[in-house]
């Protein structure tokens with residue numbers, strides 16, 4: 163406390179408390195004015211305040227004072243005018259409020275920090291009164307999401323934001339929260355009609371806040387807009403269970419539904435069927451028309467399948483051209499068979515794909531619940547085995563699973579795997595069987611015959627493994643290998659000896675056949691006229707127009723085309739009109755019966771005559787006896803092939819035989 167001269171503001175007197183608090187000695191005080199204890203910047207203002215002040219001045223504002231040690235304190239002054247020794251003076255009492263000011267500033271900072279946090283929290287945060295449900299606080303996210311300004315929200319009951327029935331439910335829920343106060347928070351997801359953002363899905367967490375006596379005070383809510391997140395999650399879940407190309411359920415989804423069906427079957431004895439379906443001829447569409455067409459075809463197949471089944475059934479795509487159907491209610495195998503027949507029929511109808519007419523087919527395997535398996539995997543496996551069987555027998559058909567299929571098909575699958583390995587490990591070999599010119603006793607050609615040296619079973623007959631290679635598509639790489647190898651070997655033989663190579667009808671479906679022949683000849687440096695390609699009439703039976711075109715392209719290369727197994731088919735003769743064959747190979751079944759069955763002798767005579775008239779070389783296959791040879795020679799057959807002259811031989815033995823035969827022919 164001090165007394166100042168009202169004019170000069172000089173200290174006229176100070177009390178001990180002021181001396182102690184400020185650190186100036188009494189004398190120092192009395193040598194100073196009120197300006198001197200203020201920071202420079204505040205002095206002008208002091209002048210103005212005092213110049214105008216006549217009334218008492220009670221703590222209207224806070225001033226800064228400097229202590230003797232240089233520190234600045236904040237004070238609240240109480241000022242009274244008085245007369246001292248006849249001069250106007252002021253009595254001033256100052257209260258140091260520095261600490262309080264600091265505390266308040268801290269409080270303000272904390273509050274502003276919290277406000278900033280609440281405002282910027284990326285979730286809706288609101289507080290409502292526990293009793294009348296009026297909103298007391300909402301943050302910016304609330305305003306933005308609800309599309310309602312804060313002024314409209316504050317003071318209004320929170321449930322008014324919901325539609326009537328929802329509002330009732332929300333009120334009941336809040337009441338329940340307060341009854342259970344302090345123990346549980348409510349967490350829920352609720353759809354909310356907003357004014358500005360349409361329907362949103364909110365994830366809400368509500369907490370009850372009570373006073374010290376446990377009386378409900380506030381309800382604190384934090385809500386998050388999970389609309390997009392849930393939509394993305396739903397999309398991901400859909401993708402995890404569906405095939406992206408056809409949008410059909412995928413294998414994982416099918417297995418789950420099959421599991422449910424097994425469960426239902428177990429509880430209520432509801433029979434069902436699993437049908438595995440493979441498309442026939444899909445690969446050819448992909449190879450010839452391209453992948454876009456393949457994709458379009460798969461989508462069209464999916465649509466047809468959807469239309470063929472009932473609503474409670476499930477159609478799935480497992481990948482590639484593999485589909486599966488869960489027939490939810492198949493009261494008997496007949497019902498499953500009827501569905502399978504319907505599916506085969508439906509997929510056999512032509513498709514129109516990128517402006518082209520496309521014909522494919524389908525094969526199916528069926529497993530019944532629960533007889534054919536009590537787990538999804540077993541059922542699928544068994545339906546697959548039945549499918550495998552259906553495809554092996556005849557495409558465009560269906561088969562029911564039978565327990566014996568297991569062993570049979572497993573053995574076949576093992577063979578398939580081993581054949582694949584054989585191709586890669588060099589376990590395939592070519593033997594050659596000579597075709598002897600009956601007039602000159604010289605070797606005209608040698609037929610390349612595949613041999614598989616199996617590590618456990620010894621030689622496996624081509625009659626056993628060629629059909630497997632054809633079914634699995636392995637015939638393509640095997641066939642190309644045979645062509646390369648045979649041409650390479652033939653190039654080492656004396657110039658006039660030809661090599662004959664068997665072609666499977668399946669190779670004709672591959673675009674690569676003609677280029678493979680061209681490259682085999684080029685690599686070996688073999689003249690095309692030294693290569694004979696043997697085909698059976700099945701090549702002309704299936705897809706004859708396309709295959710005929712390939713045959714013509716091959717013949718135009720200069721390669722010779724021979725018809726194998728002549729006489730065993732339905733219309734061998736008519737094929738001679740269809741294509742200008744260079745050679746006819748009379749099937750060994752006719753040769754075997756020469757001298758026994760006069761019909762066979764007549765047929766051999768007719769074919770030999772026909773060949774001579776048409777300028778086509780004739781060969782008799784399977785000649786085992788001298789009598790057969792003589793007979794054939796007599797009938798005018800050009801060549802013979804058979805054990806009588808030579809069995810199929812490994813390369814080295816064949817080379818020796820060629821050398822010996824050439825020598826003998828020259829000597830004769």
Ligand SMILES: Nc1nc2c(ncn2[C@@H]2O[C@@H]3COP(=O)(O)O[C@H]4[C@@H](O)[C@H](n5cnc6c(=O)[nH]c(N)nc65)O[C@@H]4COP(=O)(O)O[C@H]3[C@H]2O)c(=O)[nH]1
Nearest residue numbers: 611612624625628644664665666784785786803804805810
């Ligand atoms: N009983 C008897 N049989 C004789 C006689 N002379 C030859 N054979 C056999 O008759 C078959 C003639 O071949 P194919 O009719 O073209 O019939 C061939 C051919 O269709 C197929 N094949 C063999 N190699 C290939 C190949 O590289 N590619 C294709 N696509 N098929 C092949 O496998 C079939 C069977 O071949 P292989 O078991 O080598 O059987 C050969 C041969 O060993 C004989 O005097 N008596």
